[in-house]
Structure formats: C-alpha cells, structure tokens
Amino acid sequence: MSGPLNRSLAAGMETKARLYVRAALLIVIALLAALPLLNLLVPPGSSLYLPDFAVKLVGKWLCFAILALAIDLVWGYVGILSLGHGAFFALGGYAMGMYLMRAIGDRGVYKNPILPDFMVFLNWKELPWYWWGFDNFLFALAMVVLVPGLLAFVFGWLAFRSRITGVYLSIITQAMTFALMLAFFRNDMGFGGNNGMTDFKDILGFPLNTDATRAGLYWASLLMLVLTFLLCRMVVRSKLGRVLTAVRDAESRVRFLGYSVTNYKLFAFTLSAMIAGVAGALYVPQVGIINPSEFSPAASIEAVIWVAVGGRGSLVGAVLGAFVVNGAKSWLTSYAPEYWLFILGGIFVAVTLFLPRGLIGLLGKKGNGPRVTKPTMANLSAMLGTVPPEPKEQRP
C-alpha cells in the first residue's frame, strides 16, 4: 500500500484547506469590521446605507458568538453540557448594567445623584454595599469576569468533585440559572426586579444613542470575539486542550493516567464562564437593557442549539452557528413569529440526528468533535455527554 504517500498527500491537502479557511476567516473579519462604515459614512438616503438597528443587531450577534465559543469550550471539548451558561452571560451583563446605572448620575427621573431610579422608587435611603465601586468602570470590568468566574468555580468545584456528569450535570446547571432568575426577579435583591436596568445614558462619557458609540461598541465586540477565538484556540491546541478532549472521550482513563479530572474541568468551566460574562457585558450597552429574562433556562438552551447547529468541537463552527441561527431568528420572527420556537426545536432535532458535527461538518472541515456518523440515539447520548452503559462484568 502507498500508505506514507497517501498520508503526505492528505497532509498537504489539509494544510491547503487550512490556508483557505484562514483566508476566508480573515475576509469575513474584514467585512464585519467594515460593516458599520456603511452606517457612518454612507448618507441615509443611499441604497448602500445600513440602518442603525442593523448595526445593533449584528453587534448583538457578535456577543452571542462569544457566548457560543464559551459553550463550545466546555461542551465541544470537555463534554460538559451546560444548560445554564446564560447565567454567566447575564451576570456579566448585570455587572455592566450596574456601571451604566451609576453613570446616569443625577440625570434619572428622580434626580438622585447616587441612587438609581428603582431604588428611589422603593424608598431605599442608601446604596447597598454590593453596589459600591460600580461607579468605577475598571472595577465594573473586573466584576464582569470575576463574578461569573467565582460562581462557576464554586459550582464546578462542588459538582466535579462529586463526579456529577452527563444529564445530571446538565440538570443542575439548568436549576442554577433558574434559581438565579427567581432571585433576580425579586425587588429586594437590589437589581431592579423584573424590570431590570435600563434607560442608560452613556458609557465612559460617550452617549449611547449616537452612531459613533454604537459603532465603537460594535468594534469592541468584534475585537473581543477575535481575541476570545484566539484564546480558545490556544487552549484547545495546547497539551491542556488534548487532556480536555481526552476527558470528554474517556474520563476514567485520564484519571488513571494521574491527571486530576476535577481540576481540568474546573479550569475549562471557570474560563468559559468568564468568557460568557464578557459577552454579556458587551451585549447590555448595545441592547440598552438587562433584566432577569436573560437567566431563563430557555435562553441557555437556545445558546446550546447555536453550538450544536454550527458544530461542536469546532471553534469556527460555534461562531458560525451563533450567526446562522440568530440570523434565521431575526428573519423568521419578522415573518412568522409564532412558528419560530417550533422551527428552532426542529432544527435541533434535525441537527442531532443527521448532522452530529453541525454545519461545519458539511464543509468537510476536520473538526475535533467526536466522530459519529449514523443517525442514531447514540448521537443524542454523545450530545448529552453520557456514555452508553458499558457491559457490566459478570458477577455471580
């Protein structure tokens, strides 16, 4: 057999394919970066003019793509199906929202220079201690990563140490985000209750309702997406990344090799939560509101579907999935809003059964996802990170 020759040919084709992918990615990034210029430089009457809402919309997708990367890191590479990543996203968003609330100053309805409107309305006399420091932008930025990171660390430490895996872990992540949603709905929590926080005025002194600030936030999101992508790529291509995928594929083997599976999962889960927090923080000033609905379990599940559609275990796939599903959502909800959830559910079932490697699998790109080819229930259990039961050794 011409084994070695075939192999070198295949390797050559692979590097070529890799070059194409890289070139395509750079072109897409350049196009995305140029997009707001159509809003800033082109006069509103022109057919090339991009309306304000479109800049905001794509800016939102960029944040969702960052969230998708965070989910792919733990689900695609470590096999942890988190159905509660929306919680980390929302916490990052709330941290940013708190800064934006403090930045309103005395321009609120009640003209109170210290207390946000909803606190004045509730007859609060002073700022709760957990709001201290949020008038400082850098402090708020630190909280954007530290709060989700700390929650993920504590939650993960308890869960992974007890070796909770598969569906059980998914269910408790879901419970976590649901519990946070209920907590944030309460007025006496001090986060604005079910109305959340809104009516933001400016960020770092730049008014939020101008074209330039909108474009600035858009570019900040794009930059963060690129940086997050590079960070995730560095992680998954390192030896640590190979340990993570090994945990996904054969957890007990990794343990018997002497690795602390708990610590590795904790690393990935905490990093992922921090990334999700950054995504939420970029999202809030662009949409202008943060409220407890971001904690809803459905929001977290939807984010998982983006990754499934794009192709888990592939970073490009996760980003692609976030854009495709949200693009379809924006388009379909304006034509047939009542059917969107059915379509979303249908997409998930179809992808699970027929495209276990997602859209990126269609492109023939060799992702690092688990190789499953036939449409079977095994796909579903692979998605859930549950291993089909092994034949038990016979014991009398």
Place this chain on the structure above:
Amino acid sequence: MTKPPNPVLYLDDVTVSFDGFKALNGLSFVVERGELRTIIGPNGAGKTTMMDVITGKTRPDKGTAFFKGVHDLTKLDEESIANLGIGRKFQRPTVFDNHTVFENLELALKADRRAFVTLFAGLAPAQKERIEAVMEQIGLSARARDLAGLLSHGQRQWLEIGMLLMQDPELLLVDEPVAGMTDHETEQTAILLKGIAGQRSVVVVEHDMEFVRALATKVTVLHEGSVLSEGTVDHVQNDAKVIEVYLGR
C-alpha cells in the same frame, strides 16, 4: 513490613463486599520487585475488584494494601496512586480515539500533571525520543500520526500498554491483555510483557491458559475472593483444588 527489600505490592486480608456478597474475602498476596505474575480464576473470583482496590477505585472494608511497603493504597485516590507509579490497563482497551497514537503516548508521558503547567507545556527532545522508543517497543511506529480510533483491537491493547510504560510505573496491572487477539498478536503480547518485566513488576490477569503458559511465570489462582493456589503453571494445573474449581462442576 519494614524488613528490606520491601515487596512492590503487599495485600493482607483484604475484604470487599457488595451488598453482602464478598467480592474479596481475606485476600493476601505479595508481588516482588521486577516480578511478572499471572493471576487466573473463574468469573467472579475477584480479579477486577482486586485491581480496583490497588488503584484506589474501590475501598476495602477490611485489610491492608501497601505499595513498596510505605504507601497505604487504601487511603489514596486514583490520581495519587497513578502518580506513585502504578499503571493500569483496563479489560476493554481504553485509549483516546480522537487523538493520534503519538498524542495518546504524549498524554501518558510522566510529566507535571497540573492544568496551568500543561497549558504551556511543550515536548523536550528527550521526551520525544522516549515516546518514539515506546512506539517502537509496542510496534506502532508506523502509525504515529493515525488516530487511535483507527487501530485494530490488538493494536489498541498495545497502545494502552505503551501508555502505561510512558507513565514510567514500577507496577503495571494488566487486565486480560489478549482477549480478542489473534494467535500471532497473543504471541507478540507475551514477548512484549516479558520484555517489560525485570525493570518493572507486572501483574497480568488472564483467562487464556495458552497465554499463561507462554508467559511462564508464577501463577496465583483466585477463587471466591481469596487465593486458592500459587506456584508454577504445572503446579497449579495439577493442584486438586484448582481442578475441582475449574472442572469439578
């Protein structure tokens, strides 16, 4: 347990019960340094449970288990025991299917196992040579860049043995290495394991009597969770108690 040289493995009166059923019942035996030992026994004799106890997967209800006379295996978890130098091969070959042969060995390589260290870890030339030497030893040099999932059953078994070697263990526990292998592969495996013993201690659990004979080592026969007989292959095959357990029913 203080008189030198300490045996590499010392089990005394180990008992494990599952819901009242005693998987191990006062099991005691000793493996010397560099020894190659074969353990046989009918289904349910407690062979796998014994390995679980040694590797920290199962805690015994009673009894002691010492590694090199100083490490109490009943108090340690899987990671620490693996890092002490006990490698385990599972009954079903367990390798990382989505990694190449080379990467599988790289992950098993004895090195700092902490997460933040592996994030920036590279391979030193000496480590690379070591991986290549082990690939040579297990006969998989030509498959270095292939995914482990593409290997044949026998090759996967060898890869897993190779992964144990990468850990540089003093004791290897090998569970049914030739199950499902062709005759030729079985022969190769016997040569491989005999080559490993000497510098390291190897405990092989096996059903296949041909293979046990080929290994030509001291054999321990387990039955109902304790040692039934111990000695050469000929000795145990002619032992009346063994004959009764294997053939008497």
